[in-house]
Amino acid sequence: MPAVQQVPGTQLPPTFDRLLLQSTMFNALCENAKAQAANFPFCTIEPNVGIVAVPDPRLDVLSKISGSEKTVPTSVEFVDIAGLVKGASKGEGLGNQFLANIRECDSIVQVVRCFEDGDVVHVAGRVDPIDDTDTINFELALADITQIEKRLERLKKTKGKSGEEAKRNEVEAAALQRIMAALEQNKPARSVDLSEEEAELVKGLCLLTAKPMVYAANVAEDDLASPADNKYVQQLQAKAAEEGSGVVVVSAQVEAELNGLDKEEAAEYLEALGVQEGGLKSLIRATYKQLGLLTYFTSGEKETRAWTIKEGFTAPQAAGVIHTDFEKGFIRAETVAYDDYVTAGGMGAAKEKGLLRLEGKEYVVQEGDIMLFRFNV
Numbered sequence: 001m002p003a004v005q006q007v008p009g010t011q012l013p014p015t016f017d018r019l020l021l022q023s024t025m026f027n028a029l030c031e032n033a034k035a036q037a038a039n040f041p042f043c044t045i046e047p048n049v050g051i052v053a054v055p056d057p058r059l060d061v062l063s064k065i066s067g068s069e070k071t072v073p074t075s076v077e078f079v080d081i082a083g084l085v086k087g088a089s090k091g092e093g094l095g096n097q098f099l100a101n102i103r104e105c106d107s108i109v110q111v112v113r114c115f116e117d118g119d120v121v122h123v124a125g126r127v128d129p130i131d132d133t134d135t136i137n138f139e140l141a142l143a144d145i146t147q148i149e150k151r152l153e154r155l156k157k158t159k160g161k162s163g164e165e166a167k168r169n170e171v172e173a174a175a176l177q178r179i180m181a182a183l184e185q186n187k188p189a190r191s192v193d194l195s196e197e198e199a200e201l202v203k204g205l206c207l208l209t210a211k212p213m214v215y216a217a218n219v220a221e222d223d224l225a226s227p228a229d230n231k232y233v234q235q236l237q238a239k240a241a242e243e244g245s246g247v248v249v250v251s252a253q254v255e256a257e258l259n260g261l262d263k264e265e266a267a268e269y270l271e272a273l274g275v276q277e278g279g280l281k282s283l284i285r286a287t288y289k290q291l292g293l294l295t296y297f298t299s300g301e302k303e304t305r306a307w308t309i310k311e312g313f314t315a316p317q318a319a320g321v322i323h324t325d326f327e328k329g330f331i332r333a334e335t336v337a338y339d340d341y342v343t344a345g346g347m348g349a350a351k352e353k354g355l356l357r358l359e360g361k362e363y364v365v366q367e368g369d370i371m372l373f374r375f376n377v
Contacts, residue, residue, distance in 0.1 A: 026080035027049065048080040052296070054288055055281045056306055058338060058368065062297055063304040070303040074295055076284055079105060083201050084155070099143050099208065107212040107291050109283070110136055111252070114219040114232035127233045128238060133215065138207040140182045147205050148176050150182075172201040183209065188243070212290035216283055221254045225274030248286045250279030280369040296369040297338075298322070315363040319373045329377035333359045338368035346371065 026048060063071040097223060107180060112129045157175045158166070160377040175198035181190045188209035194202070196365045202210075217233045227233045227249040240247045255278050256264050270277065295306050309318045315335075320327030334358045336350045344350035347370065365371070 011220070026078060049077060050080070051075050052075050053283060054284055054306070056295065058297070058308055059304060060339075062299045062370065065342065066299045066304055067301055068299065068304040070300065072305040074306040074308045076189050076287060077106075085107065096245050099139075102208055102211075103206045105211065106212065107287055108208075109214045109216050109287060111216045111250075112219050112236055114217045114230055114236065115223065117220070127232065129217070129236050133236070133239065137188070137209070137303075141188070142185070144182050144189060144205075144207045144209050145180065147207065148180050151205060152176055152180075168201060171197060174198075175202055175317065179207070179210075181348075188213075191244070212292075213243065214283070214286050215240050215245060215247045217247060218278075219248045219249055219251050221257075221273060222248065224251045224254055224279065246281060246286045246290055248283045250283055254278060255280050259337055294365070294367040296365050296367075296371055299341075299370055310364060312332060313365050314361060315365060315371070315373075316361050317358050318365045318371065323374070325377045326373050326375050329375035330361060331376055332364065333375040334372040334374070335359045335363070336370045337366070338370060341370045 053075050056073060059071050059073055062068075079101065107316075110133055112132055113127055114129055116127055152173060155169050155176075158169050175192075175194055179192050179202070182189065182192050189207045190210045190212065215236050217227065217230075217236050219227060219233065220228055223233070224231045233247075233249060237247050244335050254273065257269065258278050261269060292311050293308050294311050295308060298305050298307065307318070309321055315333040316327045316330040319330055319333065334347070334351075336344070336347060336355055340355040341347065341350055344353050346354055347356065350356045
């Protein structure tokens with residue numbers, strides 16, 4: 001199972017962090033990965049970490065228009081850990097160690113086997129994607145229940161206190177009890193609607209089932225072009241729809257093959273399979289979306305760079321991702337929408353055509369904005 005962590009061109013706040021993966025898939029994502037993709041359970045014991053660029057064709061377009069010397073994509077950090085088995089919440093199969101690794105991540109990618117192959121060992125001896133995901137989700141839920149029970153016990157000991165702390169404890173306890181009720185009904189913590197205050201109070205528990213989930217349906221290369229014909233993929237898509245999770249169809253073996261080919265050979269290989277691109281690009285985009293992130297750009301002669309922010313970030317917050325001084329001394333942001341920038345042929349031309357906007361502190365940054373920040377410290 002992999003985990004993912006969001007990492008932009010420069011350091012992002014810790015809220016944009018990690019995701020989890022299977023070793024073969026992880027190796028395909030990260031060409032320089034060192035994970036041992038051996039064919040037996042728990043071949044990955046210590047987590048491996050790799051940073052993967054988020055594919056975005058807009059970068060090259062902007063870089064060409066600006067004549068940039070350098071092009072810098074944003075990226076996602078993937079963490080590769082071994083798969084979970086029944087009893088992981090009680091320590092089975094190195095479960096406690098693996099659960100701790102997952103707790104540090106921001107989102108989870110479950111790489112789910114959706115192909116038949118007698119030469120590739122399945123830990124349970126049969127292919128059943130629903131049972132596989134149910135096993136993992138059940139262990140994640142049990143771990144969350146244990147966390148919540150311990151926290152509620154601690155909160156009980158604070159009864160009798162007064163003031164703001166007592167009010168916060170009451171709010172947190174009520175939120176945890178609602179989450180517990182959902183878990184007992186086989187629903188994840190993320191299904192519980194929490195207020196901003198409640199979400200902030202329970203955030204410290206790093207509940208596993210509160211994390212966004214993406215299922216990566218790992219198929220044989222022959223199924224990559226027609227996943228709808230794969231019964232296992234159909235089952236997984238139905239399950240994900242009920243949960244509100246994402247599904248991406250990938251083939252770990254195809255991706256591994258692509259890593260050994262040059263650009264032209266890779267294109268020929270994908271054409272022979274009947275697909276335009278490998279599934280991993282879709283996986284990266286899906287995990288990026290599940291984390292509730294968007295991209296804005298800065299572009300000039302020196303470099304064109306993609307920056308990662310949370311949806312809903314204001315212009316000063318977006319500026320702070322580049323440098324904290326930009327946020328502290330924010331004055332305004334010269335902003336052009338991506339389509340307007342491309343149509344005009346650059347920032348200067350966009351200004352001449354009246355397409356450049358001067359945005360203030362309340363402006364909520366939109367996907368694809370090209371921005372130039374003015375600040376004073």
